[in-house]
Amino acid sequence: MIARVVFLILIAGVAHGQSKTNPPDFTGTWGPYRAGRGADPKLVPPPASPVVLKPEYAKPYEARRAAETEANRRGEPLATGSSLCVPYGVPSMMSVAVYPVEFIQTPKQITVIAEAFSEVRRIYLDRPQAKIDEVPPGYYGRSVGRWEGDTLVVDTVGIKESVQYQRIPHSDQMRITERIRFVAPDVLHDQITIEDPVTLEKPFTYTLAYRRMPNYEMVEFVCDNNREYVDEQGVVRLKVREK
Amino acid sequence: MAMAHHSFAMFDQSKPTTLTGTVTAFEWTNPHAYIELDVADEKGAVKHWSIELGSPSILMQSGWKFKDLKRGDKVTARISPLRSGQPGGLLIQVTLPDGRVLGNGPGRGPQAPAQ
Numbered sequence: 001m002i003a004r005v006v007f008l009i010l011i012a013g014v015a016h017g018q019s020k021t022n023p024p025d026f027t028g029t030w031g032p033y034r035a036g037r038g039a040d041p042k043l044v045p046p047p048a049s050p051v052v053l054k055p056e057y058a059k060p061y062e063a064r065r066a067a068e069t070e071a072n073r074r075g076e077p078l079a080t081g082s083s084l085c086v087p088y089g090v091p092s093m094m095s096v097a098v099y100p101v102e103f104i105q106t107p108k109q110i111t112v113i114a115e116a117f118s119e120v121r122r123i124y125l126d127r128p129q130a131k132i133d134e135v136p137p138g139y140y141g142r143s144v145g146r147w148e149g150d151t152l153v154v155d156t157v158g159i160k161e162s163v164q165y166q167r168i169p170h171s172d173q174m175r176i177t178e179r180i181r182f183v184a185p186d187v188l189h190d191q192i193t194i195e196d197p198v199t200l201e202k203p204f205t206y207t208l209a210y211r212r213m214p215n216y217e218m219v220e221f222v223c224d225n226n227r228e229y230v231d232e233q234g235v236v237r238l239k240v241r242e243k
Numbered sequence: 244m245a246m247a248h249h250s251f252a253m254f255d256q257s258k259p260t261t262l263t264g265t266v267t268a269f270e271w272t273n274p275h276a277y278i279e280l281d282v283a284d285e286k287g288a289v290k291h292w293s294i295e296l297g298s299p300s301i302l303m304q305s306g307w308k309f310k311d312l313k314r315g316d317k318v319t320a321r322i323s324p325l326r327s328g329q330p331g332g333l334l335i336q337v338t339l340p341d342g343r344v345l346g347n348g349p350g351r352g353p354q355a356p357a358q
Contacts, residue, residue, distance in 0.1 A: 098301065219303065223273050225275070227293070
């Protein structure tokens with residue numbers, strides 16, 4: 001009887017796109033789940049909300065974007081951190097081109113390893129968040145998570161101002177909230193909301209979708225052959241060899 | 244989504260160029276792999292080219308293996324050349340000595356797999 005009830009609960013859980021375990025287990029390797037090519041439109045992430053900066057931040061941001069567009073048109077792209085192999089940090093590392101991410105989940109901690117640049121972040125599940133002013137600014141900040149039903153809610157603070165998502169300016173008061181959950185047995189969503197009372201008029205949200213890559217072996221990524229360099233004008237150039 | 248390592252704007256994708264030559268090195272490295280190629284003109288003068296590929300992870304997703312090229316191999320490569328005029332470019336596709344044609348990662352070249 002008990003076995004039958006458990007079985008029915010499991011079936012119900014799977015039917016609702018949930019994991020078979022409580023809490024769900026995100027352990028595994030995940031690649032981007034993209035629209036098209038047979039993808040289920042219901043599992044494709046919803047569109048991002050607009051980024052509305054305060055006027056004093058919007059102006060330089062728009063100017064920088066216009067300069068980037070113009071530089072690309074000229075064929076002289078402007079440098080970014082990644083031109084020099086500086087890692088992306090949180091939240092950008094959660095989605096870099098087609099590179100996978102790996103989740104390693106234990107009861108007290110979830111570790112996320114991004115293949116691109118071998119970035120690592122740790123999400124603590126057994127302790128409270130620190131005060132925002134007490135976290136030394138860095139690439140990954142400090143992340144704590146808690147379960148709300150089948151959703152892992154992750155709070156991150158302490159991202160340094162030079163570590164930007166799509167070059168959107170932020171302050172030391174930025175707070176990132178992620179809601180990670182199964183939307184199908186092998187599809188995860190990470191809904192990312194960024195709040196910043198200094199630079200943003202209102203929070204913005206975007207969602208990443210991942211598909212499970214069951215047999216994938218993560219590839220090492222050590223940036224030891226970077227041939228791009230930045231010239232005096234901030235333009236990225238490629239070193240070519242004489243021989 | 245964050246972009247892969249850099250913008251491709253430094254390469255002129257409107258001027259595909261074909262190079263036939265001898266591989267002097269195949270570097271299976273990050274953030275990009277490179278084919279180093281000696282190309283001789285009709286008079287025998289040799290010019291050296293550096294050809295950029297995707298990263299090993301991206302290349303493996305489109306059928307490449309680290310042993311697919313080695314020093315001494317004769318290949319024909321189609322590239323988008325650097326706009327600067329320097330002898331370098333971004334790989335479009337390469338014909339290996341065994342006749343296989345490989346591209347430059349998923350969605351870039353002849354062997355883009357279904358995802």
